[in-house]
Amino acid sequence: MSKQTLSFQAEVAQLLHLVTHSLYSNQEIFLRELVSNASDACDKLRFEALNNNALYEDAPNLEVRVSFDKAAKTLTITDNGIGMSEQEAIDHLGTIAKSGTKDFMGKLSGDQKQDAQLIGQFGVGFYSGFIVADKITVESRRAGLKAEDGVRWVSSGSGDFEVETITRAARGTSVILHLRDDAEEYLNAWKLKSIIGKYSDHISLPILMEKEEWRDGELINPNDENGGRQPGGMVKTGEWETINKASALWTRPKKDITDEQYAEFYKTISHDYEAPLTWAHNRVEGNTEYTQLLYIPAKAPFDLWNRDKKAGVKLYVKRVFIMDDAEALMPSYLRFVKGVIDSTDLPLNVSRELLQESRDVRLIRDGSVKRVLSMLEDLAKHDRHDAPAEGTNGDVIDVVDADDKAKEGKYSQFYAEFGAVLKEGLGEDFANRERLAKLLRFASTTSDTVTVGFADYKARMKEGQEAIYYITADTLAAAKNSPQLEVFKKKGIEVLLMTDRVDEWALNYLQDFDGTPLQSVAKGAVDLGKLQDEAEKKAAEETAEAFKPVLAKLKEALKDKAEDVRVTTRLVDSPACLVVQDDGMSTQLARMLKQAGQQAPETKPVLEVNPEHALVKKLDGSVHFHDLAHILFDQALLAEGGLPDDPAAYVKRVNALLA
């Protein structure tokens, strides 16, 4: 039974340091985290026992016990859940299994306030014990193992921890916190009960504490005036009582649940520090019966961009926990949604594989996606009067949404955090594409803030305008100053400015909005249709005709760089710009793909020139024709944020002309 001393994974040591230094302002959450782990451990046991009833041993009633010892200054949280083997204790309490941990650590700034927020989003779990303890002992025995195969894990939360084999009759885990001197307030039953009431009331297991009763002090001298007693005190009675409601929150009628309770439940399942933005709690009957309690967080988690990140919805079947992160229940573009789905109809032994194929699961997923979309529509409606909420399939018989009044401004907040993820849905969820399109917001040439929906845009379209115009670029500044916008600005036509990386890809999946085609102003020849009057058209045609010989020379000079060279009416102040063929990939997307090390098709752009521009007029008959042609092309590339193939040659050419 030798003791081993092992080192924490580097990230754990770092996290521990931060936990103890940054989370001080909200210490008491440690209890929520530990009770939540205990409850998870019981859920896991119940799940494993579905196939192996012997795991219950002689203790079929799952529970969590909280106790303290004033003299020893310890606070202990004990569960009779699944427990840990020695190796599991080493693995689970010595490393962080979450993907993206390294990225997360990289984001920490050293600023305690900021970091505390980030840690909140990361979820500290077990390690939060070190907020109040300078040493933690964990004693555990995994269900199904022999009593001699127990483990003791001890650490003071700095660089390393010790593990040794112990004998432990009881299945499950005790987490013993050796409290710091300044955390002795937790050695108090009243205090503990109030924290548990606040954070863990909704836990579906009983949380027990030993009853205490007042005992008078010992009689010393009965003749004394004050009774002659030593001071009395609270004494443990050996009797345990349940101190929480012990029924899963989502199974309770909504009228019995306060906003605070909803928010606390969210914090427990998400490990988020902040309250959620909104939630919906429904019992759905119809083709399949289930309860959904779905939350939209206020802040994006640190690993939102990890597309492999699991969805945040927990699956229960008839109140029995089945699995975390049930990806079959929520599509990837809604991976930010947290919550619980409790099905009445699925079999208890449902596996991940089975989930993928189940008709009930498909119905639940469809219903849940619709519910999330209508939550968002509802927020959007309160933000700006559009996007009416639509119903879900299945008969909703019990609906509660977060308070109506507090919804203002929330959609913008949501969109700033998750808008770009939502856009992935255009390519992922064809059935809901139209609803999703209504939820999108962009900046535009008339709005610097990301608040313009397609519907707003349509309502403002000019008489005779036949398309919704947009441009994609790396930054808002690049989009706003793009030469391609010049004619639109001149004519006062609004253009949507799209600057999310995902825009270009997502917009591929959206040809039109509500019957109006979407048109990139950087793709194909500009066709303003009825917005251009006959005189303008005629003048443009005449200029183009007169310019033909120069065009031919330009094409020849640039044949390695440009697919075609043509005259355009889209430019006002700039001499030239690049566009792609109607069906081509934009130069911006091609550049992005190349940066990401992916293959982009080698398509050449089309150079469009403005025959009214002084520089372009100079071309005809110039001795510098060849250099000017290349400068025009390279400048057009620069203007849209690209780089000439041979920057040095470009500089040389410009300098030659300047000199």
Ligand code: ADP
């Ligand atoms: P998380 O709960 O987010 O995975 P924690 O740091 O809280 O992260 O816990 C790490 C792991 O340690 C858990 O995933 C679980 O495997 C194990 N663990 C923690 N507490 C318990 C417990 N009371 N019983 C069994 N396993 C536990």
